[in-house]
Amino acid sequence: MGMFTTVIAQEEASDAEEAEAADDAEASEEESQTSTPVRLESLVVVGSRSRPRSILESPVPVDVVSKDDFARQGGADLTDLLRTLVPSFNINTQPISDASTVVRPANLRGLAPDHTLVLVNGKRRHRASVIHWLGNGLSDGSQGPDLSPIPAIALRQVEILRDGASAQYGSDAIAGVMNFQLKDNHEGGSFEFKPGIYQYGDGRQFAAAGNIGLGNPEAWTNLSFEYGGADPTIRSVQRTDALNMINAGNFSVKDPAQIWGQPIVENDFKFFANYGASLTDTINFYGHANYARKRVEGGFYFRNPNTRSGVFSTTGGKTLLVGDLRGLTAETAAWEARKQEAEVAGNEFTELSPHDADDIPITNHVPDPERLQAVKSDPNLFTFQEMFPGGFTPRFGAFAWDSSVAVGVKGTALEEALGKPLTWDVSGSFGRHHADFFIFNTVNASLGPDTPTYFDPGDYIQTDYNLNFDVTYPLHDLVFLASGLEYRDEGFEIIEGERESHQIGPLAAQGFTAASNGFSGFSPVAAGNWHRSNVAAYLETEIRPIDPLLLALAVRGEQFEGFGSTLNYKVAANYKVTETMRLRGSYSTGFRAPTPGQQNAFNITTEYDFAKGDLVNNGTIPSTNAAVGIVTGKEDNSLDPETSNNFTGGFTVDILGVNFTLDFFGIRLKNRLSVSQDFTLTAGQKTQLIAEGVTSAANLEKFRFFINDFDTTTQGIDFVVTAPIPNGNLIAVYNFTSTTVTDFNPDTLDDHRIRELEENLPEHRAGLTVVQSITDVWGVLGRASYFSGWFDSEDFLQNPDVPGTGEYTGRVIFDLETTYTVGSGLALTLGGRNILNTYPDENPNAAGSVGNKYGQFSPFGFDGAFWYAKVGYSF
Incomplete structure (x- = not known):
């Protein structure tokens, strides 16, 4: 990608700038060792290829999360830790959401997961193989990176650029950029063990992690690992239909028949290596690599033994x-x-x-x-009550693997000829994410008594290759230049599932549904391997025409296989009004190209149709499928890239050690990519899909497809304050984000889909964190987090005619942690997340429908208080 680490960025600066950056870096490192880091004074490299700058000096807004911020929390999943610290970052549990339970969708500044570019040490990270077919509406159809394979103990800091940056970094950088900086120390290390449990008494978790630096300044490596797991939680009420059967004497029905809660996570292993070496006085080798694996298992909807159509009944339970x-x-x-x-x-x-x-x-x-x-x-007759007299609830999940490797060589040249050193960087990277799905405790009903109950539906595999060449040159003390080339190849593969998972069995003609019930296997027509390549060139400069003013300019041209070319630009500025106040702002254009997976993937899943009061099979098909043309009336329904216009404007103030920033932003997205509303399949469309090899189409109730049929405007405010207090530090943050669908095609996007896009996340997020040293060996942390109300689209569908259904009120969550240093390097921690055991509003329709006691998409979860301990040792 061409992003440079602090070391290289310092080499690009002038002699005076080098000394200043080195001093700042040393001060920043000293601050990170204290218990009261001031984040606004941290140095950042994201957003500019020039020397590192403090957040106050940056022409674009950047959040910095230090390693200490991660350490002072319960749990181990990196996305949950980020949600607590970054108010514009949202993620929720996704309890019954197909593959989104395995890789949870995360949203930055109210946009989809694949609108955020993720970097590790400044290099583009590969996206996950999972496409979020069910992602709380807002994330439906997206395919972003998976952050959970990154162990928090491996991180030095995380930089979150809250601005569009496609002109600098390419596709996906519309909502912003997240740069994960790995630890690079060659000596010392730390180990920690962190168990925890929910106050309810379930959901036990544990994580053991370690980090160690090896080598010397000339050849070093920094290694990190984490191993853990999590038990499930249950926040369900017994469904009325299940309770009626139990009262009628069917004691084979489980209580609860359907589970809403956290999934099971087993054998969650994460490994990261960061490494480098000096090859000559002017040439350095660098790189990083990771490997991660885990097994995730969650629940699905209950199959009523009397009413589930296509398995137990054909007449709605009669x-x-x-x-x-x-x-x-x-x-x-x-x-x-x-x-x-x-x-x-x-x-x-x-x-x-x-x-x-x-x-x-x-x-x-x-x-x-x-x-x-x-x-x-x-022996000639059969009913599935013989196999499942109490009905069944499928269990779904995946074995997931994530791996990557990045290597590069960088150095300086031509200093004598040019008067100043030209810095060059050549790098390559490869990333792969593999999800091998499974589903069990279910049937292929069309096979009758011969059906298996455990199925391998198939695999998703995502691969990314990147090659980069970058050069930077300080043309003058007041002018800095950067330029580079990039080649990318992105691949998506679907591996066919076992035959029984997609087979149309002999009982299909009698009304029994085909394929594995709940998540249909990938048939031969769905299987395939697709690739798309692109090349790019960029030019970036920073100019200081007068001492108080910094101007940053960037332009990037990109050529996509199958999409043509795009040209994007960015202008940003930081103006020093006084010694304590700066103005900053930016304007840029951006784009995001559809992924090969979004262009080609089929998916069949079982969802609850509240209008029918039964489960139905719904499908997502490629936009190029002939059945789509029947709905749209167009011959060409191929996808186009999204385009954006980004604006930010704000100011920073630093008075008597109190720092604060205020930024306004606006993002206009055109030809936005998502999935359409659901369409009921006609008999002709079913026949057409079956003829094209979509075998499970015979059982489909509805289908949807990817569209570029609407535009949105996202606007908001970000406010950050840090202030010293006696023996401590205070950090206050606030985010307001609102999205409006401004233009759409009513034939493909209905009011419900629009409401999901506009209201499924809280508009207001705020947090107040206080870190306090009581004595030299004892410290405490207190945090209050506010989430405003949100709309739960799934709950709304349970009773759409009742005003207020699906609308949840806001909550304030409190965290508390205390740490005692026992001896040299040894520390004991006790803490609680959501210590007042706060839950979302209860779902009034839970018992009468699907048993979810709370809104399933609560932005802070629905499991209540979580208590944890930690034993840590550093050396």
């Missing part, structure tokens, strides 16, 4: 579906022989014929017992 196995089993021949023998002998033949069998009536939640017993005793 009758029990009975399968006719005649002609399908070996018993059929024997049945035919007995019948013929009786006819020859002139005897009456009373054995029930499968062809004459009717579905079994259900009265007061109980199938007719005599008919049910007759079916169970007849």
Whole structure:
């Protein structure tokens, strides 16, 4: 990507600037060792290829999260830790959301996950293989990076650029840029063990982590690891339909029949290496690599043993579906022989014929017992109540692997010829994310009694290759230049699932659904491997025409395979009004190209249709599929890149050690990419999809597809204050973000989808953190976090005619932590997150529908207080 570490950025500066940057870096390092870091004085490199600057001097707004900020929290998932610290960053639990349970979608400044570019040590990080088919509406259809494989103990700091930066870094940098800076010390280290449990008594978690620096200044490596896991939580109420069956005598129904809560995370291993070496006096080698793996398992919707269509019933619970196995089993021949023998002998033949069998009536939640017993005793008849008398709830998840490697060589040249050193950097990187899905405790109903109950639906694999060449040159003390070239190749692969996971079995013609119920396997037509490459060139400069004014200019041209070319630019400025106040602002254009996965992937999932009161199979198909043209009336429905216009403006003030920044921003997105509303499939469309190889289309109720049919405007305010207090530090942050759909196609985007995009995240976020040293060995941290109200689209669908359904009120969450230093390098910590055990509003429709006691997309979770301890040792 061309981003430079602090070391290289200092080499690019003039002699005076080098000395200043070195002094600042040393001061920043000293601050990071204290218990009261002042984040606004930290040095950052994101947003500029010039020398590192403090946040106050930067022409664009940047948040800095230090390693200490991560250490002072419970839990281990990096995205949860960031949510606490960065008010413009949102992530929630995603309890029943298909693959989004495995890789949770994160939102920066109210936009989708793939509108944020993620860097590690200034190099572009690969995106995850998971496409968020279910992502709380706002994230539906997005495909962003997975941050959870990064262990927090590996990080020196995280820089979050709250500004569009496509002209500098390329596609995806619309909402902003997150740069994860790895620790680079060659000596010392730390180890920690952190267990925790929710006050409810479930959801136990643990994480063991370590970091160590090896080598010397000439050849070094910094290694980090983390290993942990998490038990599930349950925040459900028993569904009314399940309770009715239990009261009617069906004691095979579980309580709760459906689980809402955190998923199971097992064998969660993360490893990161950061390394470098001096090859000559002017040439250095550098790089980083990672490997991570885990198993994630969550729940799905309950399959009622009387009413689940296509498995237990065909008439909405009035009758029990009975399968006719005649002609399908070996018993059929024997049945035919007995019948013929009786006819020859002139005897009456009373054995029930499968062809004459009717579905079994259900009265007061109980199938007719005599008919049910007759079916169970007849080898030619079958009902899934024989396998699952209490119904079933599928369990879904994935084995996930994440790996990457980046290497580069950088140095200086031509100092004698040019008068100042020209800095060059050549690098390459590779990243891969692999999700191997599984689903069990479910059936392929069309296979009848021969169905397996554990399925391998297939795999998603994402690969990214990057090659970069960058040069920088300080043309003058007042003019700095940077330029570079980039080549990228992005690949997406779908591996076919086992045959039974997508097979249309022999009972399909009798009304039994095909494919693995809950998450259909990837059929041969869905499987494939797609790649797209692009090349880019950029030019960047910083000019100081007068001493108080810094101007930053960037332009980038990019050529995409299959999309053509794009040209983007950026202008930013920082003006020093007085010694204590600066004005800053920027304007830029941006873009994001659809991923190969978004262009080509099929997906079939089971969702609850509240209007029907039953589960239905819904699908997402590529926009180029012929069935899409039937809806849109257009022959060409291929996707186009999104484009954006970004604006920020604000000021910074530093008075008597009190620093604060205030920034306004606006993001106008055109041809925004997401999934359409759901469309009911016609018989002709089903036939067409089946003919094209989408075997599970026979069971589809609705389908949707990717569109570029709407525009949005996102506006907001960011406010950050840091202030020293006696023996401590105070940090206050506030974010306001509001999104409006400004233009759309009513044929593909309905009011419900619009409301999801506009209201599914809280508009207001605020936080107040106080770090206090009580004695030399004892310190405390207190934090208050505010989340304003939000809209839960899933809860709204449970009862859309009741005003206020799905609207949740805001909450304030309190965290508290205390640390005692036992001896040299040894520290003990006790802490609590959400110590007042605050929950979201209860869902008034929970029992009557799907059992979710709280809004499932709560921005702060719905599990209550979490208590943790930590034993840490540093050396």
